[in-house]
Amino acid sequence: MALAGMLLVAMTAWFVPWALAHTDWGNWWLAIPFVGCNVFVACTALLLAFNNSKRSIPLRVEVARGHEPLVGVIVPTASEPVDMVMATVGSVIDQRWPEDRLRVVVSDDGYSDELQARVATLAAELPHGVVSYFRPPKRGSAERIGESKAGNLNAAIRLLSDANCEFVETRDADDLVADPEFLRLTVSHMMLDDRIGFVQTIKESKTSEGDPFNNNELLFYRGMMLSRNADHCAFPCGSGLVWRRAALREIGHFPVWNLVEDIHSGVLALRLGWRGLYVPIVGAFAQHAPEDVANYFKQRGTWAIDSIRLFAFDRFRHMPWRMRLHFIEQTAFYLLSLPIMVLLIIPMAGLAFGQFPIDAAPMDYAVHFTGFAVAMELTMLAFAADRPLGAFVRTRVFLIGMAPLYAASTIRAFWYGAKKKPIYIVTRKTDEHRVYVSMLKAHWFLIAMIVFVLVMSARRDDFLLDFDPGSIYWAIVGLTGLGAFVRLSWFGVDVKRNILSRLQLRSKPDSHVQSDT
Structure with missing residues (x-):
């Protein structure tokens, strides 16, 4: 990762100043957004390389048998299937922790x-x-502090106040305890270090083969969170999480300003001097993960709005600069959608109209841009080097495929502002497999635009003479990412069988028409 980061620094210094010096200000409407977006992409990649240059894996520490403290466990539910909730509660009871040292609400x-x-x-x-x-x-009601899950948690935690529970776990209603030693391996760290306010673990999900919607987020849980450990700024991810009761008391209650309470509660605790720790064990296993486009968009759109509102209106104030950089990186992942959309559109506009943001010989531009693009790709590949190749490919595809949604979420976050809270909708615990073509209008439009422009450009006599490697690069990136994501719009549906069934129904005579005989 360090070598890839140094290469990226060198190639950024090679390309960006050159691009600024050769900007065609006569085509300012192309030049300004093109150069600005390239600079944003470069800064995001450099931030990724810097933040993830080191990782920290905590030692395995267990609570000794017979010395288990009393732990409260809150399972908030809002009309999830009863069998699903009871399976979760049963997994909490069945882990290797004395029953009489648990208080499950x-x-x-x-x-x-x-x-x-x-x-x-x-x-x-x-x-x-x-x-x-x-x-x-x-x-x-007047007795309730906050709506949705935060309000539920704030009400339930009062029941644990009189139980003298020093530690409190919050577990989503559909998340089983995956590791039977979960509490023993998390509470132990807080018993040894009284400045650790919370401990987060890995969350995995029951998915279809190959995890087509990247629900398990291997690069995040097996990479980024370990880097956050190095700067003591791991943050809560909703489930598989244990809090120190004193930290919750100091932040007042679970925050209700944002859509969900998890990351924001961690920001508040870290700001007050508490430390977050990430223990890389599978602490939560979701019984269901969204595997239809509508449900997936709903879940990821909520996460994006949450992160962007925190960045825009909370700004991670009063936090150490290294810690703040990690949260900025988290937000930049969503904000990156806007420059990606611009960089997919502008090169195509240049090819279509024969006007480009850079005024330089094609070969000169090819040399500078290619080095920059390769360095960015190598940085992402180095970040994922110790993970399965499939995890890297899925993350790469989703970075492009989710860009239209994240761009819309960015706009929505700023439209709502600091004082108007978006409406929260609980993620469905069932899949609705059908063809979601209408939900991917932006994807289809961008794909059609790229293909049309490439075909028209290739027909020009001067196409090879004025070959633009930057435009071709973004065209390939766009078609690969958008196209792969479009395939998911009919995931779970046998399209061929569906079409044949409809044709057969149309060919059958109307069963309601009676014969004259």
């Missing part, structure tokens, strides 16, 4: 009588007080 925002009865049945089989069912105040 199923906090039900769905007010399900069936769930209440099932929890009561389980509670009767366990020592008194181990598992309890709770209905938080209704949304909008």
Whole structure:
């Protein structure tokens, strides 16, 4: 990673000043966004290389048998399938932790009588007080602090105040305890270091073969989070997470300003001097992960809006600069969507109209841009070097394929502003497999534009003489990323069988018409 980073620095210094010196200001409408977006992409890649130049893996430390502290576990639910919730609660009880050292609260925002009865049945089989069912105040009531999951958690945690639980786990209703030593391997670090405010672990999901929607985020959980460890700024990711109760008391309550509370609560704790730790064990295993475009867009769009609102209106103030850079990198991942969209469109506009943002000989431009592009690709590849190639390819594809959604989320985040909170919708726990062509209008438009411009440009007599490697590079990047993501729009649907079925239905006579005989 260090060598790739140094190469990127050298190639950025080689390309960017040259591009500025050869900018065609006569075509300013192309030149300004083109150069500006290239600079943003370069800065993001340099930040990635800098932040991930070192990693820290904590030693394996376990709580000694017989010395387990009392741990409260909150399972917030909002109309998830009852069997799914009970499987999660059962996995909490079945891990290798004494039952009498647990206080599990199923906090039900769905007010399900069936769930209440099932929890009561389980509670009767366990020592008194181990598992309890709770209905938080209704949304909008004066007793409730916040809507959605944050309000649920804030209500449920009051039940643990009198139980003297020094540590509190928050576990999503569909997330099983994956490692039976989960609490033993996380709480141990907080017992040894009283400045650790929370411990986050890996979250994996039940996915189709090959994880087509990249739900397991291998590069994030097996790479980036270890780099955040090196600067003591791992942050909460919703589930597979244990908090120190004192840290939660100091931040007041789970924050309700953003759509979801996880990253924001970590920012508040880190700002107050608490440390975050990441332990690379699989602490949570989701029983379902979104594998249809509509549900996936909903989930990732929420994450994008959350991160961008934090960056724009919270600005990670009063945090050490190294720590702040990690959070900026997290946000830059989403903001990168805007320059990607611009860099897909501008080169195509140049090819279409024969006007380019750079005024230089094609070979001169090819030498400078190719080195810059190769250095960026090598930096990303070096970052993923110790991970499966498929994980790198999926991340690369999704960086381009999700650009239209993240660009829209960026605009929405700024439109809502600091005082108007977006509406939160719970991610579905079932898939709705169908053809989502209409949801990818931007993808189809960009693909059609790129193909049309390439075909028209190739027909020109001067195409080879004025060959533009930058435009061709972005065309290939765009077609690869957008095209691969379009394929997911009908994931789970047998398109051929679906078409044949429709044709057969059309060819059959109307069964409602009676014969004259």
